Each structure stands twice: as C-alpha cells, then as structure tokens.
Amino acid sequence: MQVGLYFDLRNPPDRRQDPSRLYGFTLEMCQEAERLGADSIWVTEHHLFDDGYLPQPLTFAAAIAARTSRVRIGTGILIAPLHSAVEIAEQAAVVDIISGGRLDLGLGAGYRVPEFELYGADQSKRYTVTDERVRELRRIWAEGRVTPRPVQDRLPIWLGYLGPQGARRAGLLGEHLLTAFGPNAVPYTKALAEAGHDPAVARMGGGIQGWVSEDPERDWPVVGQHLAYQLDSYRRHMVEGTGAPTPRPVDPDRIRNHKAPKGSLDYFHYGTPEDVASSIRVLVGDAPVDTVYLWASLGGMPEELVARHVNLVCTRLAPLLRSAA
Template identity: 85%
Template sequence: MQVGLYFDLRNPPERRQDPTRLYGFTLEMCQEAERLGADSIWVTEHHLFDDDYLPQPLTFAAAIAARTSRVRIGTGIMIAPLHAAVEIAEQAAVVDIISGGRLDLGLGAGYRIPEFELFGADPAKRYGATDRRVRELRQIWAEGRVTPRPVQERLPIWLGYLGPQGARRAGLLGENLLSAFGPIAEPYRKGLAEAGHAPETARMAGGIQGWVSDDPERDWPVIGGYLAYQLDSYRRHMVEGTGAPMPRPVDPDRVRAREASKNPIDYFHYGTPEEVASGIRAFVGDAPVDTVYLWASLGGMPADLVARHVDIVCTRLAPLLRETSAPAASSAR
C-alpha cells in the first residue's frame, strides 16, 4: 500500500499567516515529503470558506509538479459540476505535461450550496453532472478535441463517491474509486461487472482521517484542538444556504473514540505509527486499495507541527503500510 499526504492550505482568520508564505511553505513540504519517500501528494477544492481553503487544485498541482520529480500528484477532489469538461481537460493536460505524467485526477460531485450558486450550477443534478464530466473527458481526450494532450495514454480518473451507490456508479463508468473504505469495494466491483468491465481491474485509493504521533497522549491536547476547528469548519460550511441550524461544536475526544466509517468527518484515527497502521488496515480490509493519504496539516497548524507530521508519516507510518499488499489491485500507474 502506498502512502501520500493531503493539503488544503487553510488559513484561519484567528491565526492568519501571510498567504504567500503559507503557499511557499506548503510547496517546501511537498518537496520534503518527496525527499522522505512519500508516494503521492493530494490537494482539494472548496470555495468561499472563511479560512481561504484552496479553491483551485489544478493550479496548485502545477506548482507542485514544477517543484517535484517523482511523487504522484492528485486532486482529492475537484468538484466536477462546477467546471466545464473542456476546462478540466485542458488544465489536467497541462499539469500532466509539467509533471511528466504524474497526475491523478480525482473528481467529485460537491455538496455546498454557496459553491453551486457561485458557479451557476444546479446542486440537484450534481451526480449526473459528475458522471457526464467523466464521459466527456474520456471522449475529449480520445478524439483529440483539445490540445495539448496529456502525457499519460489514459490519465487516471478517480471518483470520490463514498457510499455503495456512488461506488457502483464509479464501477459502471469503469473508473477508479477514490475511497479507501473497504465495505464499498463489493458494490464497486459489481458496477464494473454490470458495465462489462473486468472486476479484477478494480482500483481504490482514498484519504484517511487521522494523525500520527510518537507520543499520542502528550500531543492530543494540541492536535485535538486543531481537529475540532477543522471539523467544526466543515460542518458549519456544510449547512450554509440550506436553512438548517448551525451544528453544535464537536467533541474531539468523542470523534477519536468512534469506529471508523465512510463519513470522513465522523471518525479520526489517532495514535502511534503502529496503532494508526493497524486502524488503516482494518478500515481497508481486503479491498483493492493501493494508496492512502493523510492530512499533512489540520486547521492551519504552525509550520513545526506540519513538518513533524510529514516526517513521521513518511518515515514511520509509510514503511508499515507498504508491507500491506492490496489484493486484486494493480500497482501500475
């Protein structure tokens, strides 16, 4: 199993950093992660967050590509209904060229009402729109309707669907599934078979909500605070525009104690490298997961905490997980 790191470039108002320095430091951490042996770097997309959450993942992916030479670079995810297929096709091709063929294009349906309003998109049709973008992208690249073409002959597309119905949709499209939650492997394989794709081509990867520490109890008062900020931020922004009441603040201790599930804001793997590796193996099970990635930073952490976590993920956790083979998953890129 390969291991990567995940960045969202949050910059909370109450501890705001110079954004130029934050972006520069994050690129330095991407370079450091590569030097320490990370297999991949992932970035994501949201709009109108009050902490300046990264809004343009492919733009930042191009910067990562220019500063690295080996790691895979993924979007986890890009919100497909907010972007025209031609726009995605062109931007992805540019990143793939800059990186020498290292892009993994993760796409998802999104959920935030203000984001759909910002782009004039219909949230009620987001799943159909996401499926359609995938079909359009494959057709655009196959027919050479935009130039330049990606370096990779078949640029990997990953669908960030979390539940069994979404997993089946990814299978029907014949694409990779961007979830590491083992129980949805079966509907994913069934979707592949239903659409005439070989079930043994099933390939999964995904983000793991968690943090690794060499002294978990010492670090928890600090890490728990940043986790609470991050989860409260997601929950607060999730209900904007829906008319739903503002959620109550989370209790990070309760989140830490919960059993892992498909919902990424309901659990948190926390502990030593050995403990987190064990939790990830249980989360994945026998699913064909070949890559997992963890947050490099939570809630706008200071640089020293981020650097320490990048180091422990790459040098302590990754070797433990690389001993875990993903059955039925191809490691070919």
C-alpha cells in the same frame, strides 16, 4: 499500499498568516515529502470558506509538479459540476505535462449551496453531471478535441463517491474509486462486471482521517484543538445556504475514540504509527485499495508540527503499510 499526504491550505481567521508564506511553506513540505519517500500528494477544492480553503487545486498541482520530480499528484477532489469538461481536460493536460505524467484526476459532485450559486451550476443534478463529465473527458482526450494532450495515454480518473451508490456509479463508468472504505469494494466490483469491465482492474484509494504521533498523549491537546476547528469548519460551511442550523461543536475526544465510520467526519485514527497502520488495515480490509493519504496539516497548525507529521507519515507509517500490503 502507497501512502501520500493531503493539503488544503487553510488559513484560520484567528491565527491568519501571510498567504504567500503559507503557500510557500506548503510547497516546501511537498518537496520534503518527496525527499522522504512519499508516494503521492493530494490537494482539494472548496470556495468561499472564511479560512481561504484552496479554491483551485489544478493551479496548485501545477506548482507542485514544477517543484517535484517523482511523487504522484492528485486532486481529491475537483468539483466536476462547477467546471466544463473542456476546462478540466485542458488544465489536467497542462499539469500532466509539467509533471511528466504524474497526475491523478479525482473528481467529485460537491455539496455546498454557495459554491453552486457562485458558479451558476445546478446542484440538483450534480451526480448526473459528474458522471457525464467523466464520459466527456474520455471522449475529448480520445478524439483529440483539445490540445495539448496529456502525457499519460489513459490519465487516471478517480471518482470521489463515498457511499455504496457512488461506488456503483464509479464501477459502471469503469474508473477508479476514491475511497479507502473497504465495504464499498463490493458494489464497486459488481458494477464493473455489470458494465462489462474486467473486475481485475478495480482500484480504490482515498483519504484517511487520522494523525500519527510518537507521543500521542503529549500531542493530543494541540492536535485535538486543530481537529475540532477543522471539523467544526466543515460542518458549519456544509449547512450554509440550506436554512439548517449550525451544528453543535464536535467533541474531539469522542471523534478520536470512534473507529467505525459512517461518514468522513465522524472518526479519527490517532496514535503511534503502529496504531494508525493497524486501524487503516482494518478500515481497508481486503478491498483493492492501493493508495491512502493523510492530512499533512489540520486547521492552520504550526509549521513545526506539520513538518514533524510529514516526516512521521513518510518514514514510519508508510513502511508499515507497504510491508503489510
């Protein structure tokens, strides 16, 4: 199992720092993660967050590509309905070229009303549009409709569909499934076979909500504080534009102790590298998951804590998961 790190470049209003320093430090951590043996680095997309959540993942992926030489670089995810297929095809090709063929293109349907309004996109058709973007990308690259071409003959596309229905959609398209939740392997592999794809090509991977620490009890007051900020921010921005009330603040202690997730925001694997590795193995089960990645930072953490976590993920957690696989 390959192990990576995930960056969103949040800059919380109550502890805002110079954005240039934040972006520069994040690139330094990407270089350090590669030096320490990380397999992948992932970035993601959101718009209009009050903490400056990264809005253009392929732009930042190009910067990571220019500063690294081995580690794979993924988008987890790019919101497909907000972008034309031609735009995605061209930008992805540029990143793939700069990186020497190291891009993993993760696409998702999105969910936030303000983002669809910002781009003038139709939210009601977001899943259909996302599926069509995948088909369009494959046609564009196969037919050479844009230049330059990606370095990889078949650039990996990952579908960030988290539930069983989404897993089925990814299988019907014959693409990778960007979730590490083991039970989704069943609808995914069944759909691969149904659509005439070889089930042996099934490939899953995804983000793990978790944090590793050499001294979990010592670190929890700080980690829990930043986890609460991160989850509350997601939940608050999730309902913007819907008319729904702002959700009540989360209890980080309850989230920490919940290990059987129903969604991506209701669990958190926390503990020593051995503890977290064990939890991840249970979450994955016997599904064809070959890539997982964890947050490098939570909600504007201090640089010292981020650097320590990057080191632990790369040097302690990753070897445990590789040997288990």
